[in-house]
Amino acid sequence: MPTVPMPLRCLLAGTAVLLPLAATAAAPRYIDLADRVGPDDTPGDRQFHELNDWIIYEFNDICADFFCSGGYANYRLLRLSCVVDTRSDSIRHCRLPVAASRDQVDPGTGALRTDVRHWLCPVPLPRGLPVTAFLGALDWQPDSSGHLFNVLPGSGRSLFDALQDCLP
Template sequence: MPRPSLLRATASIVGLLLSAVLSPARSDPGLRPGSYVEVSAYLQSDDAYEAWLMLRHQLSRNFDAICGDTFCEGDFSNIQSLRYVCSVHRVSGRIGSCAWSFAASEESVARRSGRISAQTPAWLCLSPLVPGTTIEGLLDALQGDEPLHAALPGSSRTLFDGLVDCL
Protein backbone atom coordinates (compact mmCIF):
# COMPACT_ATOMS: atom_id res chain seq x y z
CA MET A 1 0.00 0.00 0.00
CA PRO A 2 1.52 3.39 -1.06
CA ARG A 3 2.21 5.91 1.64
CA PRO A 4 -0.09 8.99 1.88
CA SER A 5 2.83 11.34 1.12
CA LEU A 6 3.58 9.43 -2.08
CA LEU A 7 -0.11 9.60 -3.09
CA ARG A 8 -0.18 13.36 -2.46
CA ALA A 9 2.99 13.86 -4.49
CA THR A 10 1.60 11.76 -7.35
CA ALA A 11 -1.69 13.68 -7.24
CA SER A 12 0.22 16.97 -7.34
CA ILE A 13 2.24 15.89 -10.35
CA VAL A 14 -0.88 14.70 -12.19
CA GLY A 15 -2.61 17.98 -11.33
CA LEU A 16 0.32 19.99 -12.69
CA LEU A 17 0.39 17.96 -15.88
CA LEU A 18 -3.36 18.37 -16.41
CA SER A 19 -3.22 22.11 -15.79
CA ALA A 20 -0.36 22.41 -18.29
CA VAL A 21 -2.37 20.57 -20.93
CA LEU A 22 -5.62 22.44 -20.23
CA SER A 23 -4.25 25.92 -19.56
CA PRO A 24 -4.17 28.63 -22.22
CA ALA A 25 -1.08 28.83 -24.38
CA ARG A 26 -0.05 32.25 -23.15
CA SER A 27 0.31 31.06 -19.55
CA ASP A 28 1.68 27.59 -20.30
CA PRO A 29 5.16 27.41 -18.76
CA GLY A 30 6.04 24.46 -21.01
CA LEU A 31 5.87 26.55 -24.18
CA ARG A 32 9.23 27.94 -25.14
CA PRO A 33 9.67 31.45 -26.50
CA GLY A 34 9.72 31.37 -30.27
CA SER A 35 6.97 28.78 -30.55
CA TYR A 36 4.41 31.25 -31.93
CA VAL A 37 3.90 32.13 -35.58
CA GLU A 38 1.64 34.45 -37.52
CA VAL A 39 -1.60 32.65 -38.32
CA SER A 40 -0.98 32.32 -42.07
CA ALA A 41 2.23 30.38 -41.30
CA TYR A 42 0.27 28.01 -39.05
CA LEU A 43 -2.69 27.11 -41.27
CA GLN A 44 -2.20 23.81 -43.08
CA SER A 45 -5.13 23.51 -45.50
CA ASP A 46 -6.24 25.68 -48.39
CA ASP A 47 -9.73 25.83 -46.86
CA ALA A 48 -8.43 27.17 -43.56
CA TYR A 49 -6.22 29.72 -45.32
CA GLU A 50 -9.17 30.87 -47.46
CA ALA A 51 -11.32 31.16 -44.32
CA TRP A 52 -8.62 33.37 -42.75
CA LEU A 53 -8.42 35.62 -45.81
CA MET A 54 -12.22 35.86 -45.97
CA LEU A 55 -12.40 36.74 -42.27
CA ARG A 56 -9.92 39.58 -42.74
CA HIS A 57 -11.82 40.83 -45.80
CA GLN A 58 -15.18 40.72 -44.00
CA LEU A 59 -13.79 42.48 -40.92
CA SER A 60 -12.52 45.32 -43.09
CA ARG A 61 -15.90 45.53 -44.84
CA ASN A 62 -17.77 45.48 -41.52
CA PHE A 63 -15.58 48.25 -40.11
CA ASP A 64 -16.06 50.43 -43.20
CA ALA A 65 -19.83 49.97 -42.91
CA ILE A 66 -20.02 51.21 -39.29
CA CYS A 67 -17.12 53.65 -39.12
CA GLY A 68 -19.05 56.79 -40.09
CA ASP A 69 -21.72 56.22 -37.44
CA THR A 70 -19.34 55.22 -34.64
CA PHE A 71 -15.60 55.61 -34.42
CA CYS A 72 -15.20 58.07 -37.29
CA GLU A 73 -17.48 60.77 -35.86
CA GLY A 74 -14.86 62.35 -33.61
CA ASP A 75 -11.57 64.09 -34.32
CA PHE A 76 -10.60 61.61 -37.00
CA SER A 77 -13.23 61.01 -39.68
CA ASN A 78 -11.03 58.81 -41.83
CA ILE A 79 -9.96 55.92 -39.60
CA GLN A 80 -8.78 53.06 -41.80
CA SER A 81 -8.54 49.39 -40.95
CA LEU A 82 -5.01 48.26 -41.75
CA ARG A 83 -4.67 44.60 -40.78
CA TYR A 84 -6.02 41.94 -38.47
CA VAL A 85 -3.32 39.54 -37.25
CA CYS A 86 -3.08 36.68 -34.76
CA SER A 87 -0.19 34.80 -33.18
CA VAL A 88 -0.71 31.05 -32.95
CA HIS A 89 1.24 28.43 -31.03
CA ARG A 90 2.59 26.28 -33.82
CA VAL A 91 1.97 22.95 -32.07
CA SER A 92 -1.31 23.43 -30.16
CA GLY A 93 -3.05 25.97 -32.43
CA ARG A 94 -3.89 28.10 -29.39
CA ILE A 95 -3.93 31.82 -30.02
CA GLY A 96 -1.39 33.93 -28.15
CA SER A 97 -3.20 37.13 -29.10
CA CYS A 98 -4.97 38.82 -31.98
CA ALA A 99 -4.79 42.51 -32.79
CA TRP A 100 -6.31 44.83 -35.34
CA SER A 101 -4.34 47.87 -36.46
CA PHE A 102 -5.85 51.18 -37.54
CA ALA A 103 -4.58 54.56 -38.67
CA ALA A 104 -6.09 57.96 -39.38
CA SER A 105 -5.07 61.49 -40.18
CA GLU A 106 -6.22 65.04 -39.64
CA GLU A 107 -4.60 67.51 -41.99
CA SER A 108 -4.49 71.29 -41.71
CA VAL A 109 -3.26 74.03 -44.03
CA ALA A 110 -1.32 77.04 -42.69
CA ARG A 111 -2.96 80.11 -44.28
CA ARG A 112 0.19 82.19 -44.55
CA SER A 113 2.65 79.60 -45.86
CA GLY A 114 0.40 77.01 -47.46
CA ARG A 115 2.29 74.37 -45.52
CA ILE A 116 0.31 71.23 -44.74
CA SER A 117 0.67 69.47 -41.43
CA ALA A 118 -0.98 66.34 -40.15
CA GLN A 119 -1.75 64.44 -37.01
CA THR A 120 -1.46 60.72 -37.78
CA PRO A 121 -2.54 58.53 -34.87
CA ALA A 122 -2.43 54.75 -35.02
CA TRP A 123 -4.11 52.17 -32.82
CA LEU A 124 -3.42 48.51 -32.12
CA CYS A 125 -6.63 47.01 -30.74
CA LEU A 126 -6.31 43.67 -28.95
CA SER A 127 -9.14 41.20 -29.45
CA PRO A 128 -10.95 40.21 -26.23
CA LEU A 129 -10.33 36.48 -26.63
CA VAL A 130 -10.85 33.91 -23.91
CA PRO A 131 -7.50 32.28 -22.98
CA GLY A 132 -7.07 28.95 -24.73
CA THR A 133 -9.00 29.95 -27.85
CA THR A 134 -7.75 28.07 -30.89
CA ILE A 135 -7.44 29.51 -34.36
CA GLU A 136 -9.83 26.83 -35.62
CA GLY A 137 -12.39 27.91 -33.00
CA LEU A 138 -11.97 31.56 -33.96
CA LEU A 139 -12.40 30.84 -37.67
CA ASP A 140 -15.52 28.75 -36.97
CA ALA A 141 -17.08 31.40 -34.71
CA LEU A 142 -16.44 34.29 -37.09
CA GLN A 143 -17.64 32.76 -40.36
CA GLY A 144 -20.18 34.71 -42.37
CA ASP A 145 -20.89 38.26 -43.39
CA GLU A 146 -20.82 39.91 -39.94
CA PRO A 147 -17.76 38.65 -38.03
CA LEU A 148 -17.37 42.02 -36.31
CA HIS A 149 -20.58 41.37 -34.37
CA ALA A 150 -20.30 37.58 -33.86
CA ALA A 151 -19.69 36.22 -30.36
CA LEU A 152 -16.10 35.15 -29.82
CA PRO A 153 -15.50 31.51 -28.81
CA GLY A 154 -16.43 30.86 -25.18
CA SER A 155 -17.62 34.43 -24.68
CA SER A 156 -20.48 36.83 -25.25
CA ARG A 157 -18.01 39.54 -26.30
CA THR A 158 -17.36 40.48 -29.92
CA LEU A 159 -14.54 42.10 -31.85
CA PHE A 160 -16.72 45.24 -31.95
CA ASP A 161 -16.61 45.28 -28.12
CA GLY A 162 -12.82 45.21 -28.33
CA LEU A 163 -12.85 48.18 -30.70
CA VAL A 164 -15.11 50.17 -28.36
CA ASP A 165 -12.52 49.61 -25.63
CA CYS A 166 -9.69 50.69 -27.95
CA LEU A 167 -10.85 53.36 -30.39
Protein backbone atom coordinates in the same frame (compact mmCIF):
# COMPACT_ATOMS: atom_id res chain seq x y z
CA MET B 1 38.07 -0.33 -48.75
CA PRO B 2 39.45 3.08 -47.64
CA THR B 3 39.43 3.91 -43.96
CA VAL B 4 37.90 7.16 -42.73
CA PRO B 5 40.14 8.96 -40.25
CA MET B 6 38.76 9.13 -36.68
CA PRO B 7 38.27 12.96 -36.55
CA LEU B 8 36.25 12.82 -39.78
CA ARG B 9 34.15 9.92 -38.43
CA CYS B 10 33.37 11.94 -35.29
CA LEU B 11 32.41 14.95 -37.39
CA LEU B 12 30.12 12.85 -39.59
CA ALA B 13 28.52 11.17 -36.59
CA GLY B 14 27.96 14.53 -34.88
CA THR B 15 26.41 15.96 -38.03
CA ALA B 16 24.05 12.98 -38.29
CA VAL B 17 22.86 13.66 -34.73
CA LEU B 18 22.58 17.45 -35.06
CA LEU B 19 20.82 17.70 -38.42
CA PRO B 20 17.46 16.36 -37.15
CA LEU B 21 17.70 18.74 -34.18
CA ALA B 22 18.38 21.68 -36.50
CA ALA B 23 15.31 20.80 -38.59
CA THR B 24 13.16 20.67 -35.46
CA ALA B 25 14.56 23.95 -34.17
CA ALA B 26 13.86 25.65 -37.50
CA ALA B 27 10.07 25.28 -37.10
CA PRO B 28 8.87 28.45 -35.33
CA ARG B 29 6.86 28.13 -32.13
CA TYR B 30 4.70 31.18 -32.89
CA ILE B 31 3.45 32.39 -36.25
CA ASP B 32 1.07 35.00 -37.64
CA LEU B 33 -2.42 33.59 -38.21
CA ALA B 34 -2.16 34.88 -41.79
CA ASP B 35 0.75 32.44 -42.35
CA ARG B 36 -0.93 29.40 -40.77
CA VAL B 37 -1.73 26.37 -42.88
CA GLY B 38 -4.12 24.19 -40.90
CA PRO B 39 -4.28 20.40 -40.98
CA ASP B 40 -7.11 20.40 -43.55
CA ASP B 41 -5.81 23.41 -45.49
CA THR B 42 -3.60 23.68 -48.50
CA PRO B 43 -0.86 26.30 -48.85
CA GLY B 44 -2.42 29.52 -50.10
CA ASP B 45 -5.74 28.79 -48.35
CA ARG B 46 -7.74 32.00 -48.30
CA GLN B 47 -10.03 31.43 -45.26
CA PHE B 48 -8.25 33.89 -42.97
CA HIS B 49 -7.52 36.38 -45.76
CA GLU B 50 -11.15 36.44 -46.91
CA LEU B 51 -12.33 36.82 -43.31
CA ASN B 52 -9.89 39.67 -42.80
CA ASP B 53 -11.17 41.38 -45.98
CA TRP B 54 -14.76 41.12 -44.69
CA ILE B 55 -13.81 42.54 -41.27
CA ILE B 56 -12.12 45.54 -42.91
CA TYR B 57 -15.09 46.03 -45.26
CA GLU B 58 -17.55 45.94 -42.33
CA PHE B 59 -15.42 48.38 -40.32
CA ASN B 60 -15.35 50.83 -43.24
CA ASP B 61 -19.13 50.44 -43.62
CA ILE B 62 -19.96 51.29 -39.97
CA CYS B 63 -17.09 53.65 -39.19
CA ALA B 64 -18.97 56.90 -39.84
CA ASP B 65 -21.76 55.88 -37.45
CA PHE B 66 -19.56 54.68 -34.60
CA PHE B 67 -15.89 55.65 -34.80
CA CYS B 68 -14.94 58.07 -37.57
CA SER B 69 -15.83 61.39 -36.02
CA GLY B 70 -14.19 63.90 -33.76
CA GLY B 71 -10.65 65.21 -34.05
CA TYR B 72 -9.44 62.48 -36.36
CA ALA B 73 -10.97 61.15 -39.54
CA ASN B 74 -9.89 58.67 -42.16
CA TYR B 75 -9.90 55.75 -39.73
CA ARG B 76 -8.57 52.51 -41.19
CA LEU B 77 -8.64 49.09 -39.63
CA LEU B 78 -5.37 47.66 -40.87
CA ARG B 79 -6.07 43.97 -40.28
CA LEU B 80 -6.86 41.38 -37.67
CA SER B 81 -3.49 40.43 -36.19
CA CYS B 82 -3.21 37.14 -34.28
CA VAL B 83 -0.39 34.99 -32.97
CA VAL B 84 -0.75 31.21 -33.25
CA ASP B 85 1.06 28.74 -31.00
CA THR B 86 2.08 26.06 -33.51
CA ARG B 87 2.51 23.38 -30.83
CA SER B 88 -1.19 23.45 -29.91
CA ASP B 89 -2.65 25.21 -32.99
CA SER B 90 -4.24 27.73 -30.65
CA ILE B 91 -4.53 31.51 -30.53
CA ARG B 92 -2.05 33.15 -28.16
CA HIS B 93 -3.50 36.65 -28.58
CA CYS B 94 -5.02 38.98 -31.17
CA ARG B 95 -5.40 42.68 -31.71
CA LEU B 96 -6.96 45.05 -34.18
CA PRO B 97 -4.54 47.79 -35.27
CA VAL B 98 -6.37 50.95 -36.32
CA ALA B 99 -4.88 54.14 -37.75
CA ALA B 100 -6.44 57.55 -38.26
CA SER B 101 -5.24 60.88 -39.56
CA ARG B 102 -6.04 64.58 -39.38
CA ASP B 103 -4.92 67.04 -42.06
CA GLN B 104 -4.42 70.77 -41.56
CA VAL B 105 -3.60 73.27 -44.27
CA ASP B 106 -1.79 76.46 -43.29
CA PRO B 107 -3.81 79.15 -45.13
CA GLY B 108 -0.85 81.51 -45.33
CA THR B 109 1.80 79.14 -46.70
CA GLY B 110 -0.19 76.27 -48.14
CA ALA B 111 1.82 73.84 -46.02
CA LEU B 112 0.07 70.58 -45.26
CA ARG B 113 0.43 69.06 -41.83
CA THR B 114 -0.82 65.53 -41.18
CA ASP B 115 -1.14 64.08 -37.71
CA VAL B 116 -1.41 60.31 -37.54
CA ARG B 117 -2.58 58.28 -34.55
CA HIS B 118 -2.85 54.56 -34.07
CA TRP B 119 -4.46 52.20 -31.62
CA LEU B 120 -3.74 48.52 -30.94
CA CYS B 121 -7.08 47.19 -29.77
CA PRO B 122 -6.82 43.88 -27.85
CA VAL B 123 -9.29 41.15 -28.78
CA PRO B 124 -10.83 39.44 -25.72
CA LEU B 125 -10.06 35.73 -26.06
CA PRO B 126 -9.43 32.94 -23.58
CA ARG B 127 -5.94 31.45 -23.46
CA GLY B 128 -5.43 28.41 -25.64
CA LEU B 129 -8.47 28.94 -27.88
CA PRO B 130 -8.15 26.54 -30.83
CA VAL B 131 -7.68 28.33 -34.14
CA THR B 132 -10.56 26.38 -35.69
CA ALA B 133 -12.93 27.55 -32.90
CA PHE B 134 -11.80 31.16 -33.37
CA LEU B 135 -12.20 31.11 -37.16
CA GLY B 136 -15.51 29.27 -36.85
CA ALA B 137 -16.88 31.91 -34.46
CA LEU B 138 -15.91 34.70 -36.85
CA ASP B 139 -17.34 32.97 -39.90
CA TRP B 140 -20.72 34.01 -41.25
CA GLN B 141 -23.45 33.45 -38.66
CA PRO B 142 -27.15 33.57 -39.62
CA ASP B 143 -28.17 35.54 -36.50
CA SER B 144 -25.37 38.13 -36.69
CA SER B 145 -25.14 41.57 -38.28
CA GLY B 146 -21.69 40.72 -39.62
CA HIS B 147 -18.31 39.25 -38.71
CA LEU B 148 -17.48 42.21 -36.46
CA PHE B 149 -20.54 41.48 -34.34
CA ASN B 150 -20.12 37.71 -33.90
CA VAL B 151 -19.69 36.66 -30.28
CA LEU B 152 -16.16 35.46 -29.57
CA PRO B 153 -15.74 32.16 -27.73
CA GLY B 154 -15.08 32.41 -24.01
CA SER B 155 -15.71 36.15 -23.68
CA GLY B 156 -19.28 36.89 -24.75
CA ARG B 157 -17.89 39.91 -26.58
CA SER B 158 -17.25 40.74 -30.23
CA LEU B 159 -14.59 42.47 -32.31
CA PHE B 160 -16.95 45.46 -32.43
CA ASP B 161 -16.98 45.54 -28.60
CA ALA B 162 -13.17 45.45 -28.59
CA LEU B 163 -13.06 48.41 -30.98
CA GLN B 164 -15.60 50.37 -28.93
CA ASP B 165 -13.53 49.79 -25.77
CA CYS B 166 -10.36 50.93 -27.49
CA LEU B 167 -11.10 53.76 -29.92
CA PRO B 168 -11.88 57.32 -28.80
